Amino acid sequence: MPVAQLLESLRTVVEPARLLTQKAQITPFESDALTAFRVRPEAVVLAESQEEVIETVRLCHREKVPFVARGSGTSLSGGSLPVEGGIVIALNRLNRVLHLDPDRRIAVVEPGVINNHVTKAAAQHGLFYAPDPSSQSVCSIGGNLAFNSGGAHCLKHGMTSNHVLGLKVVLPDGEVVTLGGESTEPVGPDWAGMFCGSEGLFGIALEVTLRLMPEAEATHTVLAGYESTQTAGDAVAQIVASGLLPVAMEIMDALAIEAAEASVKPNYPKGVPALLIVELEGERDVVDADAARLREVIEASGARDVSVTERAQDRALIWKGRKSAFSAVGWLAPDYIVQDGVVPRTRLGEALGEIDRMSTEAGIRVANVFHAGDGNLHPLILFDGREDEALHKAETLAGEILRLCVRLGGSITGEHGVGVEKRSYLPIMFAEDDMALMLRLRAAVDPEELANRGKMLEPSWSPEPRVGDEAAGPGTSPSAVPPAGAAV
Amino acid sequence: MSVATGGVEALQEAVRQGPLVLPHGAGTKPALSTPPDGVIALDVSGLTGITEYDPAELTFTALAGTPVAQVSAALEEHGQYLPIDAPFAAAGATLGGVVAAGTSGPNAFRHGGVRDFLVGVRFIDGTGKLITGGGKVVKNAAGFDLPKLMIGSAGRLGVLVQLSFKVFPRPEATMTVSVDLGSLEAALDVLATLGRGPIDLDAADLEPPGRLWLRLGGAREILADRVARLEALLVTPGERIEDDAEFWRDAAELAWVPPDSRLVKVGLTARHAAGLESVLARVGAQARYSLGANVAWVAWPGDRPLDDLDAGLRGLEIAGMVLTGPPDRILIGSSGGGAFATRVRAAIDPHSRFLEV
Numbered sequence: 001m002p003v004a005q006l007l008e009s010l011r012t013v014v015e016p017a018r019l020l021t022q023k024a025q026i027t028p029f030e031s032d033a034l035t036a037f038r039v040r041p042e043a044v045v046l047a048e049s050q051e052e053v054i055e056t057v058r059l060c061h062r063e064k065v066p067f068v069a070r071g072s073g074t075s076l077s078g079g080s081l082p083v084e085g086g087i088v089i090a091l092n093r094l095n096r097v098l099h100l101d102p103d104r105r106i107a108v109v110e111p112g113v114i115n116n117h118v119t120k121a122a123a124q125h126g127l128f129y130a131p132d133p134s135s136q137s138v139c140s141i142g143g144n145l146a147f148n149s150g151g152a153h154c155l156k157h158g159m160t161s162n163h164v165l166g167l168k169v170v171l172p173d174g175e176v177v178t179l180g181g182e183s184t185e186p187v188g189p190d191w192a193g194m195f196c197g198s199e200g201l202f203g204i205a206l207e208v209t210l211r212l213m214p215e216a217e218a219t220h221t222v223l224a225g226y227e228s229t230q231t232a233g234d235a236v237a238q239i240v241a242s243g244l245l246p247v248a249m250e251i252m253d254a255l256a257i258e259a260a261e262a263s264v265k266p267n268y269p270k271g272v273p274a275l276l277i278v279e280l281e282g283e284r285d286v287v288d289a290d291a292a293r294l295r296e297v298i299e300a301s302g303a304r305d306v307s308v309t310e311r312a313q314d315r316a317l318i319w320k321g322r323k324s325a326f327s328a329v330g331w332l333a334p335d336y337i338v339q340d341g342v343v344p345r346t347r348l349g350e351a352l353g354e355i356d357r358m359s360t361e362a363g364i365r366v367a368n369v370f371h372a373g374d375g376n377l378h379p380l381i382l383f384d385g386r387e388d389e390a391l392h393k394a395e396t397l398a399g400e401i402l403r404l405c406v407r408l409g410g411s412i413t414g415e416h417g418v419g420v421e422k423r424s425y426l427p428i429m430f431a432e433d434d435m436a437l438m439l440r441l442r443a444a445v446d447p448e449e450l451a452n453r454g455k456m457l458e459p460s461w462s463p464e465p466r467v468g469d470e471a472a473g474p475g476t477s478p479s480a481v482p483p484a485g486a487a488v
Numbered sequence: 489m490s491v492a493t494g495g496v497e498a499l500q501e502a503v504r505q506g507p508l509v510l511p512h513g514a515g516t517k518p519a520l521s522t523p524p525d526g527v528i529a530l531d532v533s534g535l536t537g538i539t540e541y542d543p544a545e546l547t548f549t550a551l552a553g554t555p556v557a558q559v560s561a562a563l564e565e566h567g568q569y570l571p572i573d574a575p576f577a578a579a580g581a582t583l584g585g586v587v588a589a590g591t592s593g594p595n596a597f598r599h600g601g602v603r604d605f606l607v608g609v610r611f612i613d614g615t616g617k618l619i620t621g622g623g624k625v626v627k628n629a630a631g632f633d634l635p636k637l638m639i640g641s642a643g644r645l646g647v648l649v650q651l652s653f654k655v656f657p658r659p660e661a662t663m664t665v666s667v668d669l670g671s672l673e674a675a676l677d678v679l680a681t682l683g684r685g686p687i688d689l690d691a692a693d694l695e696p697p698g699r700l701w702l703r704l705g706g707a708r709e710i711l712a713d714r715v716a717r718l719e720a721l722l723v724t725p726g727e728r729i730e731d732d733a734e735f736w737r738d739a740a741e742l743a744w745v746p747p748d749s750r751l752v753k754v755g756l757t758a759r760h761a762a763g764l765e766s767v768l769a770r771v772g773a774q775a776r777y778s779l780g781a782n783v784a785w786v787a788w789p790g791d792r793p794l795d796d797l798d799a800g801l802r803g804l805e806i807a808g809m810v811l812t813g814p815p816d817r818i819l820i821g822s823s824g825g826g827a828f829a830t831r832v833r834a835a836i837d838p839h840s841r842f843l844e845v
Contacts, residue, residue: 102680103683104759105684150627150629156599161603161636171828175827178826181755182756183756184779184782185782186640187807187808187819187821188823188825189639189829189845190603190636194634194636197632198632214683214684215685217685217686240546243658243660283686283687285717286706289710290707342625344547344625345545375627410623410625411623411625413629413630414625414628429623433617434620434631437836444831444835
């Protein structure tokens with residue numbers, strides 16, 4: 001039994017208190033924020049140093065035991081779901097900011113560092129770390145890197161991979177390599193960029209060099225109500241056409257607004273069918289000039305209930321409302337599925353109209369929250385897992401929405417990654433030859449498929465890790481409330 | 489050396505036939521694109537044209553042989569631009585060549601370089617298959633990030649066929665301030681201070697020992713006030729260049745590089761600049777620093793062995809890519825990748841149709 005041998009060897013690597021094998025200790029690791037999926041690993045290693053991670057990976061490779069790296073477990077695509085017969089390597093304790101260089105605007109961090117702890121460390125120098133997934137108060141940099149996380153401010157700042165300059169990683173056979181460096185300009189193939197978003201299939205990041213950005217001098221946030229998500233979407237197109245470059249443009253529909261109001265009371269305009277949030281940031285003079293232009297565009301776009309703020313506390317509340325929208329939907333229905341499709345921005349209105357039609361046809365309520373500036377939709381499909389077939393129907397609708405996104409020229413995931421949730425949809429976006437190359441890449445880096453097996457790509461020779469039979473039963477259906485802060 | 493031309497299928501066939509192939513666009517970075525003996529040049533300069541561009545989408549897709557200048561003109565008509573400011577655009581550089589070389593010009597300082605704007609690729613892998621990676625939308629986390637892999641791959645991990653980029657609104661007006669701080673150290677100090685805001689610079693170049701070229705772009709009516717604010721921050725009096733287009737065009741063309749020297753792109757940060765200067769001083773080589781000293785453009789004397797620069801870069805633990813001169817070697821210094829690079833290469837080019845990176 002390779003696992004038994006592995007555990008015996010691991011006892012020489014980590015102290016017994018950090019090698020979890022008892023059911024009660026392991027249960028919290030069975031699932032991540034995609035709670036419909038649940039697998040019990042054989043053991044969990046609570047690593048405290050890079051050496052322990054490297055040694056654990058080497059032993060897994062020697063014994064051919066699959067492993068899953070896990071940070072805070074906030075993946076919405078099941079990215080850190082354990083593998084049956086495998087172990088989990090928990091990285092939360094590798095949480096040091098190793099080096100922060102304000103002059104070069106870089107931070108070197110361990111993978112377990114919480115996203116917004118990077119900004120907390122950089123703030124004293126007037127710097128911040130730009131990618132801001134909604135779960136930023138709990139999610140870890142390692143997970144952000146593995147799934148190329150986004151956030152609300154990608155429109156101007158880009159995704160995680162744009163902010164990762166260098167990496168030290170342990171490959172699935174235990175070999176340690178350095179990719180990229182400290183410069184914003186890679187020389188030769190962008191290996192660090194290629195590693196980002198590889199969903200753990202290429203190994204585990206041990207050290208991450210991040211680019212920091214200067215904090216904006218001024219931030220100007222506009223809330224505008226609209227008659228429909230389509231007219232709000234049209235306003236986004238008009239803002240783009242005006243030549244403005246907001247740092248964020250978000251839309252929430254009536255259901256999502258209702259949910260946010262019911263939970264964190266962000267004081268959004270009352271009774272509007274759709275809400276647009278637009279944020280400008282930059283130099284004081286530039287923001288003032290842009291704000292005047294933005295006001296003209298918004299006034300001409302049929303908005304009502306327009307409000308503007310530059311106060312930090314108002315802004316924090318606005319974003320708290322937006323970022324808690326996923327968990328807040330738990331107030332509206334016992335269960336829901338979060339989707340993460342992307343469409344070309346000019347086809348947002350069309351996509352929303354179609355989702356609305358599909359939702360009516362299926363008799364399933366869908367709340368919409370989305371990064372309109374990026375064309376990144378987050379339909380929240382509401383259902384009650386206690387009802388017969390409800391999960392299945394919701395999953396079918398979710399699948400139809402993803403197909404729609406691909407048909408319109410977009411993507412099945414903007415920022416949550418493929419994980420286990422969407423891997424059967426990857427082939428609708430990519431042709432057979434593209435898929436074959438991805439499988440070849442995986443096989444070349446990790447021939448035994450030990451690292452995060454079953455994520456992004458179908459496992460070629462292991463049983464399905466999904467415990468589908470239990471998924472509809474009580475207690476294991478998609479939870480209404482994911483772990484604190486888990487969201488986009 | 490023979491040249492395979494024609495459409496995508498002919499290129500695929502040429503890759504399948506081998507034995508060794510190397511794509512070639514406008515040839516503005518000849519060290520990367522000149523085929524050594526026995527290597528078949530794949531001429532992609534016929535693959536031109538913008539295939540999709542909707543200004544409201546802030547993205548475009550074009551064939552890899554499309555000249556950057558053609559794209560810039562099309563974008564400018566709609567008040568947009570590709571902020572990567574590709575070097576050698578005026579000399580005819582193609583989109584494919586820019587991605588393959590991974591070269592970003594001085595005005596990439598504001599919003600980022602090739603890796604920040606390339607969103608999708610179509611390329612021929614080493615088995616002759618046409619592969620799509622990434623997408624045409626600005627946000628996309630599906631599948632391995634093959635667009636990133638193509639950046640800086642120098643035609644040695646795939647033959648680029650089509651590229652999709654995001655674009656941004658073009659600054660309405662620009663102005664440049666030039667200031668001489670007297671020493672490298674003083675100039676780097678000012679760059680570090682400016683890098684922490686609050687002013688968003690479009691470009692920040694350094695000509696050793698201590699001259700900075702700082703560019704501001706944006707709305708015309710507030711530009712002069714912003715420039716005045718920048719000047720006040722600088723303390724040392726500078727000169728304004730109000731009509732700065734020609735200056736920055738020359739900077740992006742690397743017009744200062746002597747014709748008999750080899751141009752090397754070196755990725756670094758400000759902490760490496762003094763060390764690099766001493767390596768260069770030994771042979772009288774020159775460099776200019778761009779992107780807030782994240783890249784050094786080194787003009788290495790053609791009659792000096794590259795080994796000396798290679799050793800110097802290794803000592804500093806930084807890497808360089810040789811862009812001009814004979815195609816003898818392209819990567820020098822400490823480039824990472826290790827076993828990861830070897831394995832990715834084996835997957836993408838199992839029959840070794842491409843040259844070593």
